[in-house]
Structure formats: C-alpha cells, structure tokens
Amino acid sequence: MSTLRNLARRKLRTTLTVLGITIGIAALVVFSSMANQINSLVGLGAEFYDDKIVVTDGEPFGTSPMRLADADAIAALDGVAAVDPRVELLWESDLAIGFGIPDTVTGSTPGADAGHDTVPLKLATGRMLTAEDEGNLVVLGSTLAVKHGVVAGGSVEIRGEAFEVVGTLQSTLTAPDTTALVPLRTAQLIYLGDLPPLVAESLVAEELVNQIIVYPVEGSDFDAVAGAIEATIANSATMTGAEFDETVGGTTAIFNAIIIGIAVISLVVGGLSVINTMAMSVAERTREIGIKRAIGGSRRRIIRELVGEAGLIGIIGGLIGLTLGWVVVLLANDLGRSSGTVLFDLTPGTAVFAVAFSTILGMVAGLIPAWSAARLDPVAALRYE
Amino acid sequence: MMLLEGRNLRKTYRLSRRISLEVLRGVDVDIKAGEMVAIMGPSGSGKSTLMHILGLLHAPDANDGPAPELKFEGANVTRLSDGKRTKLRAHKMGFVFQSFNLVPTLSALENVTLAAEYGGMKSSAARRAALETLSWVGLDHRAKHRPMELSGGEQQRAALARALVNAPTLLLADEPTGNLDSSRSAEVLALLRRLNSERGQTTLLVTHDPAVAASTDRVIRMTDGLVDAEPQLALAA
Ligand SMILES: Nc1ncnc2c1ncn2[C@@H]1O[C@H](COP(=O)(O)OP(=O)(O)O)[C@@H](O)[C@H]1O
Ligand SMILES: [Mg+2]
Numbered sequence: 272m273s274t275l276r277n278l279a280r281r282k283l284r285t286t287l288t289v290l291g292i293t294i295g296i297a298a299l300v301v302f303s304s305m306a307n308q309i310n311s312l313v314g315l316g317a318e319f320y321d322d323k324i325v326v327t328d329g330e331p332f333g334t335s336p337m338r339l340a341d342a343d344a345i346a347a348l349d350g351v352a353a354v355d356p357r358v359e360l361l362w363e364s365d366l367a368i369g370f371g372i373p374d375t376v377t378g379s380t381p382g383a384d385a386g387h388d389t390v391p392l393k394l395a396t397g398r399m400l401t402a403e404d405e406g407n408l409v410v411l412g413s414t415l416a417v418k419h420g421v422v423a424g425g426s427v428e429i430r431g432e433a434f435e436v437v438g439t440l441q442s443t444l445t446a447p448d449t450t451a452l453v454p455l456r457t458a459q460l461i462y463l464g465d466l467p468p469l470v471a472e473s474l475v476a477e478e479l480v481n482q483i484i485v486y487p488v489e490g491s492d493f494d495a496v497a498g499a500i501e502a503t504i505a506n507s508a509t510m511t512g513a514e515f516d517e518t519v520g521g522t523t524a525i526f527n528a529i530i531i532g533i534a535v536i537s538l539v540v541g542g543l544s545v546i547n548t549m550a551m552s553v554a555e556r557t558r559e560i561g562i563k564r565a566i567g568g569s570r571r572r573i574i575r576e577l578v579g580e581a582g583l584i585g586i587i588g589g590l591i592g593l594t595l596g597w598v599v600v601l602l603a604n605d606l607g608r609s610s611g612t613v614l615f616d617l618t619p620g621t622a623v624f625a626v627a628f629s630t631i632l633g634m635v636a637g638l639i640p641a642w643s644a645a646r647l648d649p650v651a652a653l654r655y656e
Numbered sequence: 657m658m659l660l661e662g663r664n665l666r667k668t669y670r671l672s673r674r675i676s677l678e679v680l681r682g683v684d685v686d687i688k689a690g691e692m693v694a695i696m697g698p699s700g701s702g703k704s705t706l707m708h709i710l711g712l713l714h715a716p717d718a719n720d721g722p723a724p725e726l727k728f729e730g731a732n733v734t735r736l737s738d739g740k741r742t743k744l745r746a747h748k749m750g751f752v753f754q755s756f757n758l759v760p761t762l763s764a765l766e767n768v769t770l771a772a773e774y775g776g777m778k779s780s781a782a783r784r785a786a787l788e789t790l791s792w793v794g795l796d797h798r799a800k801h802r803p804m805e806l807s808g809g810e811q812q813r814a815a816l817a818r819a820l821v822n823a824p825t826l827l828l829a830d831e832p833t834g835n836l837d838s839s840r841s842a843e844v845l846a847l848l849r850r851l852n853s854e855r856g857q858t859t860l861l862v863t864h865d866p867a868v869a870a871s872t873d874r875v876i877r878m879t880d881g882l883v884d885a886e887p888q889l890a891l892a893a
Contacts, residue, residue, distance in 0.1 A: 276761050562757045565713055566818065567746020567774035569739065650708050653757065 274580050281552060288548040289588040295537025296592025296629050297599065302533050303625070304600045304615035306526045311616060313519045315390070315445045320512040322389050324497050326483040329508030336466065339478045341504050348499050350491040355383035355484040358458035362415075362451065364430055364465065374415060376429060376451045378458020387486035392447055397423020397438030400452055409434040410452040413442040414608065429453075430461055448613075455480075485509075538632060541588070545636035549581050553644040560644050561652025570645035577641035578634050585633020589626040596625070659826060659858050660687040661727040665716045667705050679705045681881040682721060687826070692852040692859045694869040697878035703862045704830050706878070710860065711749050711828045712741040729825065746774040750819030754831040756811040758803040764790060764814040765799040768821050775822030782821075789817040793847060809840030816847060827851070827859045834864070845871075 278285045326345065328335045342356040362374035381400045392399075400410055409427065411419070416439040419427045425436045429451065442448055459476040466474070487496045497509040553560065560573060600615040607614050667680040679702045687693055687710075695703050708714045709726070715735060716724035726734045733744065745751075758767045765786055772782035790796050793813040803811050812832060819827060829848065833841035845868055851857040861872065869875045877884040 273762060273766070558757075559759050559761075562759055563770070563774075564742070565745065565751055565757075566771050567742055567749075568770075569742050569746075569774075572774070648714075650713050653753070 274576070274583055277552070277556075277580055278583060281548070281555070284548050284551060285584060288544045288584055289591065291544045292537070292541040292585060292588025292629050292633070293592040293595060295533070295541045296589050296625050297595040298533050299530070299537055299628070300593055300596025300617065300621060300625050301599050301603075301615065302526075302530050303621045304596070304617040306530050307616040307618050307621060308614055309526050310523060312445050313523050315443070316519060317512060317516055318390055320510065320515040322387060322486060322512075324485040324487060324493060324500065325510045326485055326500055326504070327481065327508050327510075328506050335481060336462075336470070336474065337480050337483065337504075337507070339480050341507070342480065342483050344503055345483060345485055345500055348496065348503060350488050350496045350499070351485055352488045353383065353385040353387050353486040355379055355388075355486070356455070356480040357482045357484060358455065358462045358480055359482050360458060360462055360465065362429060374418075374449045374451070375446075376453055376458060376461070378453050378455040378462075380455045384484070384486055392443070393441040395422075395439045395441045397436065399438055400454060404437070404454050405456055406454070407432055407434040407457060408437050408454060410438040410440065411436055412440050412448040412450045414448040414613075415451055416440075417608070427451075430464075534628070537629075541585075541629065541632050542636040545581050545584055545633050546639055548584065549577060549637045549640040550643075552580070553577065553640045556644075557647065557652045557655040560647055561649045561655065564647065564649035565653060573645040574638070574641040577644055578637045581637020581641070582630055582634040584637075585630040586626065588633070589629030592629065593622055593625050597622075657689045658686055658727075659689040659691075659729060660685065660710060661725070662686075662710060662716075663725040664722045665706065665709055665724050665726070666721055667702070667709065667714065667717055668720070679881055680709070680716070683878075683881070683883050685710070685876065685883065687858060687860060689825075689858050690852075690856040691874065692849070692857075692872045693861065694872040694875045695860065695862045695878060696864070696866075696869050696875055697884075701878040702881040703878055707828050707830050707860065707862060711751060711826075712736070712744055715741075746771075747776065747822060748825040750822070750824035750827045752812070752815050752819050752827070752829040752832045754834040756803065756808070756815045756835070758811055758815055758818070760803050763800050763802050764795060764806065764810075764817075767803075767814060768818045771818045772821045777822075785821050786817070789821045790814070792820070793817045807840070808836050809843055812836060812840070812844050813847070816844065820851070825858065827857055829859065830862045831864065832861070833868070841865075 328337050339356055342354045345351055346354045356379070358378040360376040362376055381402050381404070395413060395416070397410070400408060409429065411421065411427065416422065421427055421436050421439070423436055423438050426433050427436060428434070434453070440447060456477070459479050462479055462481065463471055463474060463476045485496070485500065487493055493511045493513070497511050500509050501507055563573060597617055600617045604613050604615055662683065662685045665680055665683040665685070668676050668678045670676045683706060685706070695706065697703050705714070709716050712733060716726065718724060724734060725732065728744070728748070733741070736744070758764070759770070762770065765783070768786035768789055769779070769782045772785045773779060777785060787796065787799060790799050793816050795810060795813050795817060798806060798810055803814070806814065816832070832848070833844050836844065848859060848861065849871060852859050861868070863869055
C-alpha cells in the first residue's frame with residue numbers, strides 16, 4: 272500500500288522506468304514467441320524426419336522429376352519397410368516470392384506408409400482420401416480451408432480446375448496447414464503440365480514423382496539405408512533426421528542468440544533505469560530513511576521496503592510489456608494467417624518467464640540503492656534537507 | 657535505580673582532513689529511572705550530540721582519551737552492533753525531535769503504527785496500540801491525516817504518540833517545542849509532565865526555556881561540549 276504510494280509520488284520518473292522495462296519485456300515476449308514457433312516447427316520437422324528418409328533427385332526444393340519405378344527399387348532394398356512416392360507442387364503455377372511458407376499441393380497414395388508414419392494428421396471436417404479416390408478430390412490444411420472459406424462438401428479451384436473438398440484438417444500450426452492433399456494420379460497430371468515441354472515430351476504422368484518417402488524397418492541403421500538408396504538410384508539425394516537436425520540447427524541457434532541478446536539488453540537498460548530511479552528515490556527520501564532508522568527500523572526492513580518498490584516497478588513493467596507483446600503477437604498472427612503464416616506462439620511459459628524476469632530484474636537492481644540507503648547514518652540522514 | 661550511566665562520552669566530527677570539531681569532550685551523565693531531566697545550554701554546545709549517544713543513535717568515540725562507557729538498564733551498551741542498537745531503540749527508546757520528523761507520505765496513524773511494528777507488534781495489534789496512543793495525545797480525530805494536513809502542535813503530538821506507542825523505558829525529546837508557538841508548547845509540555853508524574857516516564861528533555869527547565873526534577877547545563885560543574889561544587893572548590 273505505502274509501496275504504491277511511494278512510487279506514485281515520483282510519477283514521471285517511475286513512468287519512464289516502467290516504460291523502459293515495458294519495451295524490453297514486450298520485445299522479449301515477441302521474439303520469444305517467434306522462437307517458440309520456430310522451435311516447434313523445427314521440433315515437428317525433426318519429428319517428421321525421425322522415422323523416415325526423404326529421397327529427392329538432389330535439386331533444391333526437391334521438386335525435380337524422379338521415376339515411380341525408383342520407389343519400387345527402393346522398396347526392394349534391405350531394411351526398407353515401406354515407401355510412399357509423392358508429388359509435391361506449389362498451389363500457384365508461378366512461384367511468386369511471397370511472405371512465409373507457400374501453399375502446396377501434395378499427391379500421394381493413402382496408406383502407402385503402411386502405418387509407419389508416426390505423425391498422422393487429424394480431420395476437422397469430412398474424411399481423409401483413400402487409395403480408391405481419384406480425380407479432382409482434395410483434403411485441405413486448416414489455413415487453406417480458412418483462406419478459401421470451405422469445409423468438407425465445398426469446392427475450391429486449383430490451377431484453374433474445380434476440386435471437391437472431401438475433408439479439412441485440424442490446425443497443426445505447421446506446414447500441413449498450408450498443404451492440399453490430392454490423389455497421387457491427380458498431382459502427377461498437374462506436375463507433368465508444369466514441366467517444360469521438352470522434358471515433358473519424354474515422360475508419362477503415371478511414372479512421375481518428385482519425392483519418395485522411405486520408412487526404414489524399425490531399429491535399422493538409417494544412414495546405411497540412406498547410403499544404399501543413393502547407391503541404387505542415380506542422381507538421388509537423401510535426407511535423414513540427423514541431417515535435418517544439422518541443417519536447421521544453425522537457424523535455431525541464431526534465433527536463440529537473438530532472444531538472449533534481447534534479454535541481455537533489457538537486463539542492462541531495465542536494470543540501469545531501476546538503479547537510477549531507486550537511487551534518486553533514496554536520495555529524495557534520505558531524511559525519511561533517517562527517521563525510520565532512528566525510531567528503530569532495521570537495515571533489513573529498509574532494504575526490504577526499497578527492494579519491494581523496485582520489484583513492483585519490475586512487475587508493473589513486466590505485465591504491461593507482456594500485454595503489449597501479446598497484442599503485437601495477436602496482430603501479427605492475424606496478418607500472418609491471411610498470408611498463410613503463423614509466426615508467433617506466445618506460450619504460458621514465455622508469459623510467466625517474462626514477468627518473473629522483469630520482477631527479479633527490478634528487485635536485483637533495487638538491491639544496490641537499497642543497500643546504500645540501509646547504511647546511511649541515521650543522525651546524518653536526519654540533518655539532511 | 658540508575659537507568660542510564662555515561663562516562664567519558666566524547667564525539668569529534670572531522671570536517672576535513674585537517675579540521676575537526678570536538679563536540680563532546682568527555683561528558684559524564686547519570687539518569688535515574690522515573691526522573692525528568694532537562695538539558696540546557698547554548699546552541700552548538702553538544703546537547704543534541706549527547707542525546708544521540710544516550711539514545712544509541714551514535715556510539716561515543718573510543719580514541720584520544722579515557723575509555724568511554726555507557727550503561728543502559730545496567731547493561732554495557734557502549735559498543736553494540738547496529739542491529740542490537742536498532743532493536744534497543746525500537747523497543748526501549750522514544751524519540752521526539754524539534755522538527756517533528758514524521759514520514760510525510762504516511763498518515764498520523766500509519767506513522768505511529770510503523771513504530772509499533774518496529775517494536776515487534778503484529779500489524780493489527782500495532783494499529784490498535786497506535787489508535788490508543790493517538791487518543792491519549794488527543795489526536796484520534798486527526799488519525800487519518802497526513803503530516804502536511806496537521807498543524808505544528810498536532811504534528812508534534814503525533815510524533816509524541818509515535819515515541820510512546822512501545823511504552824519506552826526512556827523518552828528523549830530534543831527541543832520538542834522549539835518550532836511551536838507558546839500555547840502549543842504548553843500543550844506538549846503538559847503531556848510530557850503528565851507522562852512523568854502519572855506513569856513515571858523517564859524523560860530527557862533538551863530545552864531553551866528556563867520555565868520548562870524549572871518544572872523538571874533536575875537540569876544538566878552544557879557549555880562547549882562539557883557538562884557545567886554543579887554550582888554547589890563550584891562554591892566548594
Ligand atoms: N554530523 C555532523 N557533522 C559535523 N558537524 C556536526 C555534526 N553534528 C553536529 N555537528 C556540529 O556539532 C556542534 C554541536 O552540535 P549539537 O550537538 O547539535 O549542538 P546543540 O544541540 O547543543 O545545538 C555544532 O557545531 C554542529 O554544527
Ligand atoms: Mg540541538
């Protein structure tokens with residue numbers, strides 16, 4: 272009660288200090304939320320690659336043609352449990368360089384993983400595709416469903432053709448949200464049309480894929496299987512979970528470094544302004560501290576009082592900063608959702624950490640001036656005007 | 657019974673590297689329990705400094721002379737840690753200052769309650785004791801007012817309530833009426849005298865007013881950092 276009153280007495284300076292902490296904590300919240308999202312994407316990616324080897328022809332994006340026969344050759348290798356040949360396409364025919372992850376169309380044979388895929392997708396409406404489905408049928412990822420305003424039973428246009436929506440997926444906050452699942456055959460036909468005429472001439476749609484997902488037998492040596500695949504299929508490239516971790520590890524590290532950087536900057540800026548505010552407050556209240564010491568207030572009580580005040584500055588700054596960061600995250604995600612990319616994930620853990628961080632920051636910074644206040648000579652402090 | 661015994665109390669302030677000010681130059685004082693004693697003397701003679709030492713706000717200087725000694729309730733308190741002195745001040749001493757020295761952001765009630773808490777009471781008991789003491793000094797109707805909203809006389813009565821709330825063994829009042837007009841002074845002095853006569857409150861009072869001094873049990877006169885020799889001793893010499 273009197274803690275608040277003491278802060279209110281120095282409105283402007285307290286406001287500025289709280290503002291400084293607010294900005295630091297808001298930045299911390301926004302970037303931590305971004306890191307959460309990146310880390311969970313990476314985590315899901317790692318989970319995705321955990322049980323499989325992805326085989327492409329080695330070109331960037333893994334969208335160059337391979338032969339369906341390659342899948343059969345791989346299936347015959349030792350240690351391979353199942354193969355899932357796929358065609359991955361961009362929703363739009365021309366690759367517009369946009370913000371975030373582009374919408375994609377994936378053609379595959381339902382059930383090809385033979386139950387080995389450990390991260391199955393969940394339906395929001397309708398049904399999944401079956402091996403018997405053919406033609407212009409589609410299951411839409413959650414972001415695509417929202418974007419096109421459809422549920423199971425509706426229809427969407429892909430590459431100028433009408434597709435019947437048989438199902439929509441639950442949100443995963445990751446790549447499947449922006450993916451449309453179609454029968455393999457349907458995707459093969461679109462894919463052939465996408466290829467340059469000279470290349471297309473010599474190819475048959477049914478034999479065309481651009482990605483083969485390989486499920487090795489449980490407990491087998493993935494690197495050995497990957498090596499056997501590369502030896503068997505000319506011009507092929509494999510990606511295993513370990514390689515994925517290596518590739519994305521760098522990105523994650525950069526993000527974590529940014530977070531630590533912001534935390535350190537908030538620490539220094541917030542900490543120094545709390546120290547400054549509390550030091551001024553102690554100077555202004557020298558006489559009051561002298562009175563309290565003279566009538567029997569112990570050093571510990573004086574320290575507790577001032578550290579409490581500094582902690583309150585920290586809590587207020589932290590809560591406002593959290594609110595501000597939260598608003599930024601909500602707005603950015605709203606914007607992002609319309610372009611198909613959710614970039615921020617503000618978790619309860621991040622929220623609690625941000626407020627706890629600024630509270631402790633305030634208290635620790637407050638300790639320094641509080642300590643010097645407690646050591647004042649009461650008589651000298653009483654003489655102070 | 658002797659409540660307070662001081663011997664060879666000295667205090668020197670170093671104003672700079674070469675200039676130092678000998679404010680107390682070897683003072684002996686004895687205060688009996690239940691006594692009301694006035695300290696008189698010219699400004700700058702060291703009255704406040706003596707009060708600060710007797711009230712355990714400062715320790716006497718130990719060097720450049722015979723060892724000082726200060727006993728309070730028979731216990732040696734010459735060299736105590738800050739924590740122990742603070743605790744004794746909280747529980748056994750009550751201070752009243754010339755310039756009131758109330759905490760400006762706290763109401764009269766909160767000021768008194770704070771002292772009661774320092775004296776070891778829990779907050780609800782402290783509040784009750786504070787209200788009771790405020791009504792004893794006739795300030796219950798002003799309990800919720802902040803110092804700025806109180807007259808000088810009211811502020812000093814609030815400060816007196818703060819000094820008394822822990823039923824101190826020793827009340828130290830340093831020119832408590834120095835900032836008050838004569839009728840407010842009379843009120844405060846009447847309270848101090850009533851305390852002494854009704855409750856046997858041991859009181860040490862710095863004053864410039866000979867009439868006030870005359871109404872106490874005994875007067876200690878100071879000049880230049882020393883206690884004046886008693887007149888009859890001076891005659892005998
Ligand atoms: N902390 C201090 N530093 C320097 N000088 C001081 C200090 N405290 C008191 N003095 C000086 O010591 C002298 C005695 O002060 P004080 O005990 O307050 O006298 P009194 O109360 O009799 O007027 C004065 O000259 C005062 O200026
Ligand atoms: Mg004085």
